[in-house]
Amino acid sequence: MFSETRKNDHLLLLLFAIVTLAGPILLAPLGAGYPDLLQRFCIFGIFAIGFNILFGLTGYLSFGHAAFLGVGSYSAVWMFKLLTMNVIPALILAVLIAGLFSLLIGYISLRRSGIYFSILTLAFAQMSFSLAYSVLTPITNGETGLQLSLKDPRILDATNTSGSLPSTNLFGLTMNSTAKVDFLGMTLQFNIGFYFCAIMLIIAFYISMRIFRSPFGLMLRAIKTNQTRLNYTGINTRPYTLAAFVISGMYAGLAGGLMACTDPLAGAERMQWTASGEVVLMTILGGAGTLLGPVLGAGFIKYFENIFSKINDNVLHNTFAFLPDGLEDFVVSILHVFVGKGWHLTLGVLFMMVVIFLPGGLIEGANRILSWLRTRGKAGDNTAESKETTTTKTAVNPAE
Amino acid sequence: MGILEVKNVNKSFSGLKALQNVNLSVEEGKIHAIIGPNGAGKSTLLNCFIGKLLPDSGTVTFDGQSLLGIPPHKINQTGVSRVFQTPEIFTDLSVIDNVMIPCFARRDGSFSLHAVKRVEDEAEVRDKAEQMLVDVNMADKRDMTASSLSRGDKRRLEMAMCLAQDPKLLLLDEPTAGMARADTNNTIELLADIQSKRHITMAVIEHDMHVVFSLAQKISVLAQGTVIVEDLPENIKGNPKVQEAYLGGAH
Incomplete structure (x- = not known):
């Protein structure tokens, strides 16, 4: 599934859809089969796919994409407050507002390229974050974050008489409702929220695939490779980069909207620069400029965040109980800094290893393993032939 | 009237005069070579045609339309393409x-x-x-x-x-620099072929005299930022001014 060539696009999409939809079953043995985490995989997958359209294709590194995520969340929650608890209008508004917002920021930031572009986007995102915290309190509810309340108008919904806050729904299907099914001795949960996010992820992946294969995508790739030549070929690069910026901003808005759909509140911390940095890590870790890379990176980071941050000293002591006492304490005190709140240290080490040894990210790693297996498989029959396949493999890799 | 008309173009870089009153007229459908010793301002001149540099004064018109102050992509859309010295x-x-x-x-x-x-x-x-x-x-x-x-x-x-x-004017900056003899000859054939089949106007900067005299239908000699001679190839070789420029007798 990692060999990305143009011919097997349909196969890739089909496999992607199957793996995504079967996520709860496939990931249950890894301890990730519960909806909350699966939803996060999908949402951050969408965020990273969108970011990759800008960074992976054009090479413009934005450090401010969390701003669009935050704007999407706020728009969605406002839709829940004013109009209806149905998620569709909320998502539409989230995508539109994030699109407009990225049009404005992109129009100004794209006047520069390279590091200056990155700094401009970072500055805009931090400005948005600060504004959301202070001046814009009437819209964002400042530090507390924007939440639903019983007094909200919700003009399209029937009057709420239950006395408790309504929950988000898709034409009546409540987002956090779950069907429990026993499967091979494990209890699996079929969660409406997850399947909604999963379908959104598949649609997002499909659109990104079409962009990658289209003439528009080719132009974006050309911008990354040689902008000078493109200018002297009669192409105005600015509208292309702006279009890519707005598209990726809308993806971020969709991700932010989905966050609000699964948990209807929005806080300013979603716009902070650490959130922008996280999507950069996801994309690079998975493989910038590849189709699957960003989703893999997002899943990888969110999964390990979940695993490592839950480990505490007690778990470590239990794991290393077989060691002699002094040695056990020593090992635990070393590992202590890498788990729990210190999991970012683990992420940092992983990230450094990937950047140094696998500059193409996890996708490159997978491709290397695959081509190694192929070479080894053929080496027995015909050495010359296998050499030929490796050279053609390095010569052409249209998906990257 | 040529398809590309360059009149009284001046360009200086912090006091250093790179181009002084350059006049050039490239005729439609012809291959026009621009030759001259190193530092004569040949590449600078070409940069003024594609929107990379803006001359201090003078005019550059292509097909009756001024090329000055127009962004590169728009110049290209009018039909001017350039092959760079290092391939872009x-x-x-x-x-x-x-x-x-x-x-x-x-x-x-x-x-x-x-x-x-x-x-x-x-x-x-x-x-x-x-x-x-x-x-x-x-x-x-x-x-x-x-x-x-x-x-x-x-x-x-x-x-x-x-x-x-399908450019109307093709600008070539040393198209054979660093090429082996066989490749150079292939390139000459290719360019001659294109010119005879498609009648694309070309302006070529070249150091290799073999290339220049096999292709050019007109030659301009640039020395110290100014055109000293513009003539047919057969008249260039014997021209004393050209010999002076190349042998360093100037000043």
Whole structure:
């Protein structure tokens, strides 16, 4: 599934859809089969796919994409407050507002390229974050974050008489409702929220695939490779980069909207620069400029965040109980800094290893393993032939 | 009246006069060579034609339209293409994609959001690009990554990219520099062939006199930022001013 060539696009999409939809079953043995985490995989997958359209294709590194995520969340929650608890209008508004917002920021930031572009986007995102915290309190509810309340108008919904806050729904299907099914001795949960996010992820992946294969995508790739030549070929690069910026901003808005759909509140911390940095890590870790890379990176980071941050000293002591006492304490005190709140240290080490040894990210790693297996498989029959396949493999890799 | 008219162009870089009252007239359908010793201002002059540099004074008109102060992509859309001294190609992309980009630029103009069809399903553009590769003898390298090409092939690829746009004027900056003799002769043949078949006007900067005298129908000699002679090739060789410029007798 990692060999990305143009011919097997349909196969890739089909496999992607199957793996995504079967996520709860496939990931249950890894301890990730519960909806909350699966939803996060999908949402951050969408965020990273969108970011990759800008960074992976054009090479413009934005450090401010969390701003669009935050704007999407706020728009969605406002839709829940004013109009209806149905998620569709909320998502539409989230995508539109994030699109407009990225049009404005992109129009100004794209006047520069390279590091200056990155700094401009970072500055805009931090400005948005600060504004959301202070001046814009009437819209964002400042530090507390924007939440639903019983007094909200919700003009399209029937009057709420239950006395408790309504929950988000898709034409009546409540987002956090779950069907429990026993499967091979494990209890699996079929969660409406997850399947909604999963379908959104598949649609997002499909659109990104079409962009990658289209003439528009080719132009974006050309911008990354040689902008000078493109200018002297009669192409105005600015509208292309702006279009890519707005598209990726809308993806971020969709991700932010989905966050609000699964948990209807929005806080300013979603716009902070650490959130922008996280999507950069996801994309690079998975493989910038590849189709699957960003989703893999997002899943990888969110999964390990979940695993490592839950480990505490007690778990470590239990794991290393077989060691002699002094040695056990020593090992635990070393590992202590890498788990729990210190999991970012683990992420940092992983990230450094990937950047140094696998500059193409996890996708490159997978491709290397695959081509190694192929070479080894053929080496027995015909050495010359296998050499030929490796050279053609390095010569052409249209998906990257 | 030439298709490209350069009148009284001056350009100086922090006091250093790179171009002084340059006058040049490139006739339609001809190959016009611009020669001169190193530092004579040949590349600077070419940069003034494509929007890379803005002259301090003077006029540059192409097809009756001024080229000064117009962004590079718009100049290109009027029909001026340039082959650079060091090949400017899309090194990360395949050879065929490299040629398809100018084909798209030719068909769709400076911007279009074609995001629905797949690149290889654009049959008309793809066929044109394939034909272009056949024309420059590179059809067998279609799927190679451009960065893995030899230097001579990179130049030929860049030429294919420029020709794919059906330019009215092709600017070539030392198209054979660093090439082996055989490659140089191939390039001469290719250029002569293009000129006889498609009647594309060309302005060529070149150091290799073999290339100059095999191709040029008119020659301008540039020395110390000014055109000292503009004449037919047969009159250039014996011209004392030219010999003086090349042998360093000036001053």
